[in-house]
Amino acid sequence: MRLPSRASLQTRLRDAAFLLREAGYWLGSLGILVAGLVLLPFIALGVGLYAVPGLLEVLDRLAARAQGRAAGFAAAVVPFERRRLSGRYSFAQLAALLSAPESKRDLSWLLFHSAFALLAGILALVLPLGSVLYIAAAPFWPLFPPESPLELTIAIRSWGDAVLTMLLGAAYGVAAWILLPWMARRISEGTLAILSPRRYADLSQRISELSAARASALTAHAAELRRIERELHDGAQNRLVGVVMMLGLAQRAAETDPAAAVPFIGRAQDAASEALAGLRAAVHDIYPPVLDELGLGGAASALTSRSPIPCSLDVHGLERAPAAVESAAYFVLAEALTNAAKHSDASRIDVVLHTESTPREDVLVIQVNDDGRGGARVGPVDAAEGSGTGLAGIARRAAAFGGRLVLASPAGGPTKVRVELPCAF
Template sequence: MTTSARLRRWGRALAYLVVEGVAGTVSLLMLIAGLVLAPFLLLGPGWLVAPTAVRALRGWTALARQRAGRFTGEPVGERYPPIPADPTFEDLRRLVSAPSTLRDAGWVAVHALVAPAAALLAVGLPAGALNSLLVPAYWQAMPADEPVSNLYPVTSWWGAAAMPLIGLGYAAVALWLVPAMARGMCAVTLRLLAPTRASQLAQRVSALTASRAAALDAHAAELRRIERDLHDGAQNKLVGVVMMLGIAERSLTTNPEQALPQLRRAQDAATDALAGLRTLVHDIYPPILDELGLDGALSALAGRCPVPCALDVDGLRRAPAAVESAAYFVAAEGLTNVAKHSGAGRVVLTATTDVGPSGEVLRIVVADDGRGGAAARAGGGLAGIRRRAEAFEGSVELVSPDGGPTTLRVELPCGS
């Protein structure tokens, strides 16, 4: 590592300690407030402000995580149990005694006591080094009864001559100790505030459970849709074909001239039923995905959209077939909603592949300039989009203020 890089790293460490020292005074005030509040929790009235106090504590520790994340260059996650909207006394008791709350409170206590002292030491060492280097230049200007004191009183040139050496010693200690203290302070923050291994595993289990439930719901909804389409479409048409063939059969014996037109109508009905079956099969897994890939399939969707649609697939990479299929149906449902409900004059469909902390993510964005006010409802298209996304542990974000515009953003992890 070059000298300039070492100095930059040292400067970052010093800045981190100074900011933590200032923040430590806030932690000290919070610690005092907590100690004042504690007796009231035992007596009862303090429970009324417990949710507000816990929210403030979580907000303050969230800022500490952000500072530690910027210092280390890696984001620091968090995991908390939810705060009930209308908590009972038992809810409040669990909230205050939760391990996450106790860890946050422990961090505030340690931070309040350690951070200001570490910041003063981090600033004092460089200041002492600079002062020692300057002592030979000003020691004579000091009154004889109040000499410069830096490890020892400086009353002669011999004493002043040794000050630069002491300054170099201060500087050497500062160069080593300031980064070490910054790393230690950050390590304490991460140790107390970062999610524990157990909480991360619990979060992962919860996510997998929700993903499995969403996948089952999506599968059940898809089966119901296929059953409904078969019953209302192909089945009814095939029943009509059978009836037409029966009528044609009777016509052959009673009125042969009418049999041929009836057979032709039956043939047309059979052709229509076959087209419906092909559409149904296409909706299960569109062959166009295999033929043209997701970008080509989205281009076909954009071309068929009744609303003028601009397509942006720059940066789109291939993904697993199941993910591409889900993305295709998300885009199709999004464009259908725009055409049916938005009253938009233009829509933009964007598909990109981004690299996130846990791998590649396929992002679909449908943005229109319509009237807005879109909201998910049970059994609606947006609810179906959410089910598909949750089956892949993905996310759905809908922004649709009254008056528009509307933006639907869906993210699908490609590693699911």
């Protein structure tokens, strides 16, 4: 008879550890299930809808962690990002939230986990311990007095009873050897199968995201064109008109008094210089040349060095991204620093730029944290003002690339701004 190898023993120990860990999280699953059942009658009355977002947020986090544990055990990759619940919702939004496919998957997993996780954990603990106890303790039955024999499954009063008990312990060991990996696979595979969206649902979600990103990109593009047209009309064009007028006046003055034409020529030169500066600023707003010269890290260093508030910059883990993404990141950072300087009353700003790799794509992350007074909010975007300024403009710029703005700014501070820009938009 060949003894189990060391690798097989390690595998069984890993299976048992996974099952025991899932049994430990069973209390959380049961608590959410009981809370949902208690809340159900109040949801029908409408009052309980106020507690739905909090309950769904806890369930979403619990399911996300379970999915992560299952993926780690099965060495699987989760090819999508889970939703994140936050903020306030209207009644219509709450109803849509309850009927969303993600909520249905989380609820199905909750029922599955509540039903089987504890049972699997108990078996993972009882079977191996029972096997060791029965085999190790049965031979010591003579040490017990006849009136108080050793009792395991049966009272052991003879060597025949001891051998029978040891055989029962061996049966427990064989059952544990066979059942532990099977139960661990069923729990992990079941978790991943329930929490992973079907292929058509994933594609539908991706199409919706791309459609929303395309609409945001078109809106942002139109707003940028209006802003550039306005800057050229109000800036460079007016200054060039001034140049033409000054040159016309200089020409007329030169016909009668050449010396009188000199001031007009000087003013025309000044106006031409201002027009050139305006054109350079407009070109800079379209795509900053510093990005080509120094890259995003160098451009960010130039921005932070010009901030009136002391800034720290961390670009560890930052990788090159498409030019359009780096340009958007540059303007996001510039706007975030401007907002902090104008409104935060902060004494320090910390900027972090890095690239996060996800199963779907790489994501360029811009984080701007300040120790100011907080209370920042994302306001509506004024269509007349183009793409918007402040946090609203940042949100729209991120949405144009299929990204998002995550804002945490409680009253009293600090303010944390996180912008995620997918690199494969």
